[in-house]
Amino acid sequence: MIPSRISFDAEMLLFLALSFSAVIVTFCVGPTLAVAQSSNNNNNATTIPVNVGVVLDLETWVGQMGLSCITMSLSDFYSSNPSYKTRLVLNVRDSKRDEVAAAAAALDLIKNEQVQAIIGPQGSMQADFVIHLGNKSHVPIISFSATSPSLSSIRSSYFVRAAQNDSSQVNAISTVIQAFGWKEAVLVYVDNKFGEGIIPSLTNALEEVGTQVPYRSLISPSATDDQILQELYKLMTMQTRVFIVHMLPTLGSRLFAKAKEVGMMSEGYVWILTNGITDLLSSMDSSIVASSMQGVLGIKTYIPDTPSLDNFMARWKMKFQKENPSILNPTLNIFGYRAYDAARALAMAIEEMGTTNLTFQVMNASTNATDLDTIGVSQNGQKLLQELANMTFTGLTGNVRLVDGQLESSMFQIVNINGYAAREIGFWTLEKGLLRDLYSFNTSKYFINLISIIWPGDSTSVPKGWEISPNGKRLKILVPKKDSFFQFVTVTQDPSRNTFQVTGYCIDIFQAVIEKLPYDVAYDFIPFFFTDGSSAGSTYNDMIDQVFYKNYDAVVGDTTIIANRSLYVDFTLPYTESGVAMLVPYKDSKSKNAWVFLKPLTWDLWLTTGCFFVFIALVVWILEHQINEEFRGSIAHQVGTSFWFSFSTMVFAQRERVFNNLTRFVVIMWFFVVLILTQSYTASLSSLLVVQNLQPTMTDMDQLLKSGEKVGYQHGSFIYGMLKQMKFDDSRLIYYHSPEECDALLSKGSAKGGIGAAFDEIPYIKLVFSQYCNKYTMIPTLKTAGFGFVISSNSLDLDSFWGLFLIAGVAAVLALLIFMVMFINRNWHVITSSSGSLWEIIVALGRRFHQRDLNSHTFRKAKFRDRSMEDGGNKTAAVETSENNSFSSTPSSDSSQIDNVLTNEQGIPYAEQGRPNHVDERCLETA
Ligand SMILES: *[C@@H]1O[C@H](CO)[C@@H](O)[C@H](O)[C@H]1NC(C)=O
Ligand SMILES: *[C@@H]1O[C@H](CO)[C@@H](O)[C@H](O)[C@H]1NC(C)=O
Ligand SMILES: *[C@@H]1O[C@H](CO)[C@@H](O)[C@H](O)[C@H]1NC(C)=O
Numbered sequence: 028m029i030p031s032r033i034s035f036d037a038e039m040l041l042f043l044a045l046s047f048s049a050v051i052v053t054f055c056v057g058p059t060l061a062v063a064q065s066s067n068n069n070n071n072a073t074t075i076p077v078n079v080g081v082v083l084d085l086e087t088w089v090g091q092m093g094l095s096c097i098t099m100s101l102s103d104f105y106s107s108n109p110s111y112k113t114r115l116v117l118n119v120r121d122s123k124r125d126e127v128a129a130a131a132a133a134l135d136l137i138k139n140e141q142v143q144a145i146i147g148p149q150g151s152m153q154a155d156f157v158i159h160l161g162n163k164s165h166v167p168i169i170s171f172s173a174t175s176p177s178l179s180s181i182r183s184s185y186f187v188r189a190a191q192n193d194s195s196q197v198n199a200i201s202t203v204i205q206a207f208g209w210k211e212a213v214l215v216y217v218d219n220k221f222g223e224g225i226i227p228s229l230t231n232a233l234e235e236v237g238t239q240v241p242y243r244s245l246i247s248p249s250a251t252d253d254q255i256l257q258e259l260y261k262l263m264t265m266q267t268r269v270f271i272v273h274m275l276p277t278l279g280s281r282l283f284a285k286a287k288e289v290g291m292m293s294e295g296y297v298w299i300l301t302n303g304i305t306d307l308l309s310s311m312d313s314s315i316v317a318s319s320m321q322g323v324l325g326i327k328t329y330i331p332d333t334p335s336l337d338n339f340m341a342r343w344k345m346k347f348q349k350e351n352p353s354i355l356n357p358t359l360n361i362f363g364y365r366a367y368d369a370a371r372a373l374a375m376a377i378e379e380m381g382t383t384n385l386t387f388q389v390m391n392a393s394t395n396a397t398d399l400d401t402i403g404v405s406q407n408g409q410k411l412l413q414e415l416a417n418m419t420f421t422g423l424t425g426n427v428r429l430v431d432g433q434l435e436s437s438m439f440q441i442v443n444i445n446g447y448a449a450r451e452i453g454f455w456t457l458e459k460g461l462l463r464d465l466y467s468f469n470t471s472k473y474f475i476n477l478i479s480i481i482w483p484g485d486s487t488s489v490p491k492g493w494e495i496s497p498n499g500k501r502l503k504i505l506v507p508k509k510d511s512f513f514q515f516v517t518v519t520q521d522p523s524r525n526t527f528q529v530t531g532y533c534i535d536i537f538q539a540v541i542e543k544l545p546y547d548v549a550y551d552f553i554p555f556f557f558t559d560g561s562s563a564g565s566t567y568n569d570m571i572d573q574v575f576y577k578n579y580d581a582v583v584g585d586t587t588i589i590a591n592r593s594l595y596v597d598f599t600l601p602y603t604e605s606g607v608a609m610l611v612p613y614k615d616s617k618s619k620n621a622w623v624f625l626k627p628l629t630w631d632l633w634l635t636t637g638c639f640f641v642f643i644a645l646v647v648w649i650l651e652h653q654i655n656e657e658f659r660g661s662i663a664h665q666v667g668t669s670f671w672f673s674f675s676t677m678v679f680a681q682r683e684r685v686f687n688n689l690t691r692f693v694v695i696m697w698f699f700v701v702l703i704l705t706q707s708y709t710a711s712l713s714s715l716l717v718v719q720n721l722q723p724t725m726t727d728m729d730q731l732l733k734s735g736e737k738v739g740y741q742h743g744s745f746i747y748g749m750l751k752q753m754k755f756d757d758s759r760l761i762y763y764h765s766p767e768e769c770d771a772l773l774s775k776g777s778a779k780g781g782i783g784a785a786f787d788e789i790p791y792i793k794l795v796f797s798q799y800c801n802k803y804t805m806i807p808t809l810k811t812a813g814f815g816f817v818i819s820s821n822s823l824d825l826d827s828f829w830g831l832f833l834i835a836g837v838a839a840v841l842a843l844l845i846f847m848v849m850f851i852n853r854n855w856h857v858i859t860s861s862s863g864s865l866w867e868i869i870v871a872l873g874r875r876f877h878q879r880d881l882n883s884h885t886f887r888k889a890k891f892r893d894r895s896m897e898d899g900g901n902k903t904a905a906v907e908t909s910e911n912n913s914f915s916s917t918p919s920s921d922s923s924q925i926d927n928v929l930t931n932e933q934g935i936p937y938a939e940q941g942r943p944n945h946v947d948e949r950c951l952e953t954a
C-alpha cells in the first residue's frame with residue numbers, strides 16, 4: 028500500500044509541475060485583507076479579466092480549504108480550456124466569522140470592485156444581509172456552505188446555493204427513527220439560524236412517522252461548559268433517550284465531551300447526528316471522536332468514490348501542504364468539493380454569458396449619500412443567473428445541476444461512529460428509503476436485520492429509546508383503598524410494620540402487564556384512602572387529580588375511563604367490559620293473575636274454537652243420527668250426547684263410537700285441529716307463566732325517571748354525576764358502599780326508605796348480580812333496546828290458526844254434502860211419490876231422516892248377533908238372503924211397524940236382514 032502511494036504521488040508531481048507552468052495563481056492566506064490577483068503568465072492580449080468576489084472565514088478550516096479549492100478549480104479549468112476568453116479574477120475578503128464583516132466585505136466588493144458575482148459567504152448567519160445586497164445590486168451570491176433552509180425563505184433569485192439544503196436529510200433521519208421504532212426524540216441544536224433552520228422540516232418529518240418531539244434543547248453557540256452540563260442534566264431526567272443533534276463540529280465536540288462526562292454515552296442512549304457534524308467529522312479532533320462519540324449514528328452526504336475525485340484529492344493535498352507547511356495532515360471534506368464545483372460553474376457561466384458589458388449602472392451620488400445609496404446595479408446579473416441555472420456538468424461530487432437556485436439533493440449514507448471514524452452501515456435515497464447497499468433491493472423492512480450497529484456503551488442490542496424511570500426512579504402508583512368491592516382492589520394494612528399489601532383483580536392485571544414488558548419497571552403501590560361517610564369524602568376524581576398534579580405517576584385500580592377524566596390524564600386501554608347498568612328487583616311472582624289461563628288465546632280464537640265445537644257436535648249428530656243408537660232417544664239425550672262427544676274431543680276422552688265413515692272423516696280432521704290447538708295453548712301458557720315470573724319492576728330509564736322511585740349508586744363513583752345529568756334530584760339519590768348494602772337497600776324498596784334501582788358500572792353490577800342473581804335482574808341503561816318490530820300481543824290469535832279451522836270446516840261441510848246427496852238418492856221415491864208442495868217434501872224427508880237406517884251395519888250386525896245367539900253360536904248356519912235394496916223394493920213398509928218389530932229387550936236395534944260375510948269379525952269382537 029505504501030509503495031504504490033509513493034509512485035502515485037510522483038506522477039502527481041510531474042502533472043502539477045506541468046500545470047503550474049501554465050497558470051500560477053497567487054494564493055494569500057492571512058489575517059489581513061488579502062487580494063488574490065490573477066497574473067497570467069501567457070499574457071494573451073485577447074483574454075478578458077472578470078472580477079469575482081470571494082467572502083470566506085479564512086480563519087476556519089472550511090474557509091482555507093474552500094479558497095484553495097476555488098483557485099485550484101479555476102487553474103484546472105482554464106488550463107484544460109485555454110481558448111476561453113474570460114478569466115475570473117478573484118477578489119478575496121475575510122469575513123472573520125462575523126456577520127457585519129461579511130456584509131462590509133460584500134458591500135466593498137460590489138461597490139468598489141464591481142464584481143460580477145460573489146462566492147460565499149461561508150455561514151448561514153452571514154448570508155442573510157449579503158443575499159439582500161446581491162438582490163439589490165443584481166450580483167449573484169453563490170454559497171457552497173450556507174446550508175440552512177431558512178435562507179431559501181428570503182426568496183432572492185440572486186442567491187444560488189451550490190450546496191444541499193439541510194432539510195433534504197430530514198426524511199433520512201425520520202426513516203431511521205421509524206425503522207428502530209422510537210416514538211420520541213429530543214432535538215438538540217445550536218441556537219442560531221443554522222440550527223433553527225432545519226427544525227420545522229425535521230419536526231414535520233418526525234411527526235409523519237408518528238414520532239413525537241417532547242423537548243427541544245437549544246444550545247447557544249457561545250455556551251459555557253457549565254451551561255452545556257446543565258442542559259445535559261436536564262435531558263438525563265427525561266424519559267426520552269433518543270437525541271438528534273444538529274450543530275457544527277466546534278460546538279458538537281464540546282457537547283459530546285460533556286455528554287461522555289455525565290454518562291450519557293452509555294448503554295440505552297441513542298445519538299443521531301445530522302450531516303452538520305458528520306460531513307465534517309474528518310476535520311474534527313479525532314481524540315474527541317474516539318473517546319466521546321462511540322456508537323453515535325449519523326447522516327452523511329454521499330459522494331461516490333470516482334477516479335477524478337481521488338486524483339483531485341492527491342493533487343490538492345500536495346499543493347496545500349507545499350503552500351502551508353505548518354498545517355499537518357490536511358483533510359478535504361465535502362465543502363472543498365462543493366467550492367471546486369461552484370468555482371467551475373461560475374467560470375463556465377461567465378464564459379457562456381460573454382463579455383459584452385461588464386459595467387455597473389451607478390446611481391448619481393450626492394456627497395451626503397450612504398454606501399448603499401451609491402451601490403450600482405450589475406448589467407449582467409440577470410444573464411449570469413440564467414447561465415448558472417442552465418448549467419450541467421460532471422463535477423467532483425457527481426452531476427452538478429442547480430434546481431431552483433440550489434443543488435439537487437443526492438443520497439445520504441447512514442454511518443455509525445466506531446473508533447476514530449464513521450463506519451458506513453447503509454444508504455438512504457428518496458425513492459427507495461433505507462438500503463443496505465446501493466445495489467440491493469432490501470428496503471427499510473429488512474434494514475435492521477442486516478446491519479450490526481455498535482451502540483453507545485458498546486452495546487449491540489437496539490436501545491428502546493426511552494427509560495421509564497430515569498435515574499433509577501421508582502414509579503409511585505396510587506391504589507384506591509375502599510371498604511367494599513374487594514374483588515377489584517384490596518389494600519390490607521399490616522399495623523405492626525406499617526406496610527401494605529395490595530391484591531385484587533386490577534392488581535393482577537397490572538402485574539401481568541408489567542411482567543410482559545421487555546424491561547424492568549420499579550414501582551411502589553401507595554394506598555389512597557377513601558374517607559367514607561359523608562358525600563364530601565374523597566372520590567376517584569380526587570385520586571386522578573393527584574396524578575394530574577404530578578404528585579404520583581399513575582393510578583392502578585377500578586378507575587373508569589370517562590371523557591372528562593381523559594382531559595386531565597391518559598388512560599390505558601380498557602380491561603373490563605364498559606358501560607353502566609341498572610339493577611332492579613323482579614316483580615313479585617306471588618301475585619299472579621287469576622285469569623292468566625285465558626291469556627294464551629285471543630278472544631276471537633276462543634270464540635271460533637267454541638263455535639267449532641258446537642258445529643262439529645251438530646255435524647256428528649246429523650251424520651250419526653240415523654244409524655247410531657247413541658245419538659237417538661230423547662231430544663235432551665241427543666243434544667247432551669252430541670255436545671258431550673264434541674267437547675270431550677278436547678282431551679280425546681269421547682266414549683261414543685261413530686259408525687258413519689263420513690263422521691269418522693270429520694272427527695279425524697277435527698282431532699288434528701284440536702291437537703294443534705291444545706299443544707299451542709300449553710306452550711303459550713307455560714312461556715307466559717315463566718316470563719311473568721321474571722318480569723323486572725323497571726325496564727328502562729324513562730320509566731324510572733317518571734316513577735319517582737329512589738335510586739342508588741356506589742359511593743365515590745362518577746355515576747353520581749351521571750345521574751345528576753339525567754335529571755335525578757339529589758333527594759332521590761342514595762349511595763351504598765358494598766354489594767350487601769346495595770342488596771339491603773333494594774330489598775327495602777323505595778317506599779320504605781330504600782331504593783327501586785341501583786346504577787353502577789357493569790363490572791360492579793355483575794358482582795352484585797352474582798351474589799343475588801335470583802332476586803334482581805340487570806338492565807343496560809346507556810344502550811337503547813335496538814330496533815324492533817311492533818307486535819301487539821304475545822297471545823295466540825286467530826290469524827295463526829285459520830288454516831286449520833278452514834280444513835276442519837271444509838271437511839265437515841263436504842261430509843254434510845255427501846251425506847245429503849246420498850240421503851236424497853236413497854229417498855228419491857219419497858220425493859217422486861209426493862205430489863204435494865215443497866214443504867210436504869221436506870216434512871216427508873225429515874220424517875225419513877228421523878227413522879233408523881235399517882240398512883246400516885249397526886242394525887244388521889245387531890240382528891245377526893241376535894240370530895247367532897238363537898243358533899247356539901253356529902256362524903255357518905247364518906245364511907241369509909242379501910237384500911240391499913229392501914227399502915226401495917218395499918217402499919210401502921211402515922216405519923213404526925218396523926220400529927216395534929226390531930227393538931229387542933235391551934233397546935238395541937237390529938235389522939231383519941244381515942250379511943254374514945261382513946259381520947264375522949265384528950261379531951267376535953263384540954262377543
Ligand atoms: C490567445 O488567444 C488566441 C485568440 O483567441 C488563441 O488562438 C490562442 O490560443 C491564445 N493563446 C493562449 C496561450 O491562450
Ligand atoms: C429583490 O429585488 C427585487 C427588485 O429588484 C424586489 O422586488 C424584491 O423584493 C427583492 N427581494 C428581496 C428578498 O429583497
Ligand atoms: C447634504 O447635507 C447637508 C447638511 O445636512 C445639506 O445641507 C445638503 O443639502 C445635503 N446635500 C444633498 C445633495 O442632499
Ligand SMILES: *[C@@H]1O[C@H](CO)[C@@H](O)[C@H](O)[C@H]1NC(C)=O
Pocket residue numbers: 567568569571572591592595748
Ligand atoms: C373532571 O375531572 C377532573 C379530574 O378528575 C375533576 O377534577 C373534575 O371535578 C371533573 N369534572 C366534572 C364535571 O366531573
